[in-house]
Amino acid sequence: MLAVLLLPGALRAFLPALIGRSALAMGGLALLLAVEDSTGSYTQAGFATAAFGMANVVAAPWRARAVDRFGQRIALIAMASGQAAGFTALALSTETDRVADVWFLALSTVIGLTAPPLGAAMRMIWASLTTAGDQRTKAFSIDAVCEELLFVGGPVIITAVIVATSPGIGLRVTAAVVFLGTVAMTSSPSSGALRGTGRGVTRGDRPLRQPGFARVLTVLLGVGAVLGVAEIAAPAVAAQRDAAAASGWLLAAFAGGSAVGGLLYGQLNLKAGVGRRLFVLCVSMGLAAVLVSQLDPLGLFAAGLALVGLFLAPSLITGYLIADTIVPESSRTEASTWINTSVNLGASLASAAAGIVIDRSGAWLALLLVGAIALALAAAVPFGRLRESEPPAVHAPDRCELG
Incomplete structure (x- = not known):
């Protein structure tokens, strides 16, 4: 890679x-x-x-x-x-x-x-x-992994x-x-x-006007929601066990899982279409959130958070690949930004709601609910529009075309 x-x-x-x-x-x-x-x-x-x-x-x-x-x-x-x-x-x-x-x-x-x-x-x-x-997938993967490491360091x-x-x-x-x-x-x-x-950019070339793109953003709201809840649940669980110092280690386990997931994703030679990949990743992330909600020992909880994080970077990478597939080249920077915006919005909304749920019922319920939400939103993946296994080739334009 x-x-x-x-x-x-x-x-x-x-x-x-x-x-x-x-x-x-x-x-x-x-x-x-x-x-x-x-x-x-x-x-x-x-x-x-x-x-x-x-x-x-x-x-x-x-x-x-x-x-x-x-x-x-x-x-x-x-x-x-x-x-x-x-x-x-x-x-x-x-x-x-x-x-x-x-x-x-x-x-x-x-x-x-x-x-x-x-x-x-x-x-x-x-x-x-x-x-x-594969080459572009590897590039996006190493980019996502390095970004995760930036937010750790x-x-x-x-x-x-x-x-x-x-x-x-x-x-x-x-x-x-x-x-x-x-x-x-x-x-x-x-x-x-x-x-x-x-x-x-003409109105017809805008990312949100491309068939299936808004549905992809809906799916990624669920990914962002799991991210937001995990970042609130980790310190809450540590505090409940009188181990506040473990908060950083729990969040590091989550970020480390995401980095490992990105590395593995870039190494795999996947044949499934990008739509199917996004569905599998989001379902897996939702199921992992449900699973970790049932883990009580702190060590197992940390391992569970790493498992949840394992699907974060690959989900983002797949979102970027989808943007590269269905959005015209003239608006791909905007499309990539919409992917990030959707995840960040989901994280922000979920973080606010998670605080209320955690105060009243505990972190386990917040993780259980957000896992179920991610599973439900995964159904929005537009399979019919994203059947191709990889995005069409986009060659570097000649300088004369860019003037």
Whole structure:
């Protein structure tokens, strides 16, 4: 699977893309700690974090459309510049006395609105460098695995920076990471070749207008819901057993399972169509959530979470492959972003509901219910539209076609 990294131009774009994408893994925690340190209020810090998250989700499709239209170099650098400026301004605000709380909310919103979709952009680069089929699946797999590892290591790194210096420095480091990573990625030849359409995408080419795509997003809502509940249930179960320190290990087991799943998925030579794969993965994830809801010993619960995570990265990879199959090339960055948005929305909604269920009945019921929901939503897989075993070949366009 690592052979895809040796493709001409791959590492030159992929490594700086990972650096830039780590800002998303670090930014939320840096923002939370900086606002709390300045205001002395976790409530205010929570509001700022929520403003950042909601703005990021709401603006995601429009940012992706801008990349499809204007090309990666112009659009992504503009967004990264805006987000870096937002992080820097927030750092200055948290270090200044008597700043009105509304400024923290406003700057957090700016940071969310301007987050560059580096993951979706990198998948477009992978699509231009690889041939459809096993090679592209391997590329998407290693991309997903590395992204999982970013979200394991990112919070640890930024916490260490903040402990050693200050929350304001943590925000400045995040600003530097997103800006420098984006500039380095977009200066690569493979990114620069994706210059965009130069015009708006026609209504008929929009991802949500492609037959079956909305149903795929519905299925992935269930995947996101399991993700959201698992992230709430893990610390709740640890606390119930007077083992709060085990929370990190439980979440690491979940993330580690996802990384292993992504690696295995990239190695398998699967013949089933992408629609059937998505159905099997989502059903398996739902069943695993139901199973883990019945596990009581902490060690078995950790193993169960790893089993649930095993299907997370492959489900996302399959979603990206489906987007590559049924969405016109002119709007594939937007399509990839919709995949992420659906999963994030499912996770956010489920996290809110899980807290209520856990307080009243325990984590086991939250996991049982979300497993059943994922199983029900898996029925939305559009088999009739996704019979082909692999997406059609998409060759890297000539430079003259991109002008």
